[in-house]
Amino acid sequence: MLPQIRLPLAPTDLWLDAWSDCPDQSEILEQSFAAHFGFPYALLFPYARTALHALITASGWRQRTILCPAYTCAVVPLAITLSGNAVELVDCGPDHFLPGSAEWAKHVTSDTKMMIVTPLYGYPVDKNSEVLARTAARDIFVLYDEVQSLGVSDNNGLQARDADGALFSLGHGKMLTALSGGLLLLRNEGIYREVRALRTNQCTKSTLRDLTRRVVRGFAAWAALREPVFSSLLCAGRFISALSFDQISARELRETKFPSDALVLPSSYQARIGLRQLERLSRLTTARRRVAEYYDRRLREEGFQTFAHSATPTWTRYPLAVSDRKKVISVFAKGKIQLGWFIRYTCEDAPLIKSSAGLCQNARVWARTMINLPNWYGISLADAERCVALLLRLRDQDREASAWPAVIS
Numbered sequence: 556m557l558p559q560i561r562l563p564l565a566p567t568d569l570w571l572d573a574w575s576d577c578p579d580q581s582e583i584l585e586q587s588f589a590a591h592f593g594f595p596y597a598l599l600f601p602y603a604r605t606a607l608h609a610l611i612t613a614s615g616w617r618q619r620t621i622l623c624p625a626y627t628c629a630v631v632p633l634a635i636t637l638s639g640n641a642v643e644l645v646d647c648g649p650d651h652f653l654p655g656s657a658e659w660a661k662h663v664t665s666d667t668k669m670m671i672v673t674p675l676y677g678y679p680v681d682k683n684s685e686v687l688a689r690t691a692a693r694d695i696f697v698l699y700d701e702v703q704s705l706g707v708s709d710n711n712g713l714q715a716r717d718a719d720g721a722l723f724s725l726g727h728g729k730m731l732t733a734l735s736g737g738l739l740l741l742r743n744e745g746i747y748r749e750v751r752a753l754r755t756n757q758c759t760k761s762t763l764r765d766l767t768r769r770v771v772r773g774f775a776a777w778a779a780l781r782e783p784v785f786s787s788l789l790c791a792g793r794f795i796s797a798l799s800f801d802q803i804s805a806r807e808l809r810e811t812k813f814p815s816d817a818l819v820l821p822s823s824y825q826a827r828i829g830l831r832q833l834e835r836l837s838r839l840t841t842a843r844r845r846v847a848e849y850y851d852r853r854l855r856e857e858g859f860q861t862f863a864h865s866a867t868p869t870w871t872r873y874p875l876a877v878s879d880r881k882k883v884i885s886v887f888a889k890g891k892i893q894l895g896w897f898i899r900y901t902c903e904d905a906p907l908i909k910s911s912a913g914l915c916q917n918a919r920v921w922a923r924t925m926i927n928l929p930n931w932y933g934i935s936l937a938d939a940e941r942c943v944a945l946l947l948r949l950r951d952q953d954r955e956a957s958a959w960p961a962v963i964s
C-alpha cells in the first residue's frame with residue numbers, strides 16, 4: 556500500500572546525529588533558517604504554535620483581533636485564543652482554497668493587529684492582500700505561516716520578503732522534521748528581544764526522557780509509514796479508532812490546550828538533525844515539484860480542473876477537489892494507494908473558536924471535498940502515473956465522483 560506521506564528522515568539520520576560530538580547548534584540552526592529565508596532574526600521553539608503564542612504574548616496584545624484563514628490547521632486559531640485574543644476567520648476563495656484579497660479586505664480594519672497569511676500546500680498567495688491590509692491597518696503585523704509551504708515563492712522571489720515574521724515547523728509529518736520544533740523568523744530587533752526574553756522565561760531544556768520519547772516516536776512514525784507495519788495499522792485502525800489515521804484531524808480540531816511538552820525546547824541533537832534537513836531542502840523541493848508538476852500537467856491534459864497558481868508552488872502536498880471524496884478514497888484504497896484528505900475541517904467547527912458558524916461557506920466546501928495525491932520525497936513517477944491512471948479509470952466509470960465540486964457562494 557502506498558502511504559499518503561512519508562518522513563523525510565531515515566533511521567540512519569537519527570543514528571549519525573546521535574554520535575556527532577559538537578556544542579549546541581541551536582543558534583546555528585536559527586541563523587541558518589534566518590539567512591535561508593531572508594530574515595535577520597530567528598528563534599527556535601518547541602512547536603510552531605508555541606512560537607506564535609509567544610509572539611502574540613510578547614507583543615502585549617489582549618482582546619485584539621487577529622485574522623487567520625478558516626481553512627488552516629486548528630492549532631493556529633487555538634494559539635491565538637489561548638493568548639487571550641480574538642480570532643477572526645477569513646474564508647477561502649470560491650474557486651481556490653486560499654483566501655484572495657477580496658476575502659481579506661472584508662476583515663481588515665484599522666484595529667486589526669495581525670494577519671496570518673498561509674500559503675497552504677506551497678501555493679503562492681495573492682500579495683495584494685498584504686498591501687491592502689497595510690493600507691487599512693498601518694501597524695498590522697504580517698506573519699507568513701510557512702509550516703505547509705517552506706520557501707513559497709513567486710516571480711519576484713520569496714513570498715515572505717515583505718513580511719514582519721514567518722513561522723516554520725520541524726514537527727512530525729512536516730516537510731522538514733527534527734522530531735519536534737518550531738521556528739519564528741523576525742525582522743524587528745525590538746520584537747525579537749521581547750520574544751526571546753519570554754522564551755527564556757517560559758521554555759525549558761529537554762531532558763533525556765523528553766529526547767528518548769521523541770526519538771522513539773520518530774522511529775515509530777518511520778516504521779508506521781512503511782510495510783508491513785503500514786498495512787497492519789490501516790487494518791487495525793478499522794477496529795481501534797486510536798490507531799486510525801482518520802482520527803488525526805478530529806483530534807486536532809477538538810484540542811483546547813497545548814500538548815504537555817509545549818514548552819520543552821528541542822535538544823542540541825535535534826538542532827543538528829534540523830540543520831541537516833535544511834541543507835536538503837532544495838533537493839526535497841525539486842523532487843516534490845517534479846511529481847506535482849506531473850500531476851498538474853496530466854490532470855489538465857485530461858480535462859480535470861486543478862487549483863490555479865501564479866508561480867510554481869513548493870507543493871508540500873498535491874491538492875485536488877472532488878465531488879464524492881469518500882468514493883474516490885475508497886477506489887484508491889482498493890488500488891493500494893492511500894489518499895490524504897488534509898485539511899478535512901474548517902476552523903469554524905473548532906469548539907474553542909465560538910465564531911458564528913456559517914460565515915465561511917467556501918472553506919466548508921473545500922473541507923468536504925479536498926484530497927491530496929501522494930507527493931513525498933522518494934515517491935517514484937511510476938507511482939504518480941498509477942494515481943493518474945486510477946483517477947482516469949474512476950472517471951470512466953463514474954464521471955461525477957471525481958468531478959470538481961459545486962461551490963456554494
Ligand SMILES: Cc1ncc(COP(=O)(O)O)c(C=O)c1O
Nearest residue numbers: 602603604628702703724726737
Ligand atoms: C498550516 C499550519 N500552521 C501551523 C501548524 C502548527 O505547527 P506545530 O505542530 O509545529 O505547532 C500546523 C500543523 O500542522 C499547520 O499545518
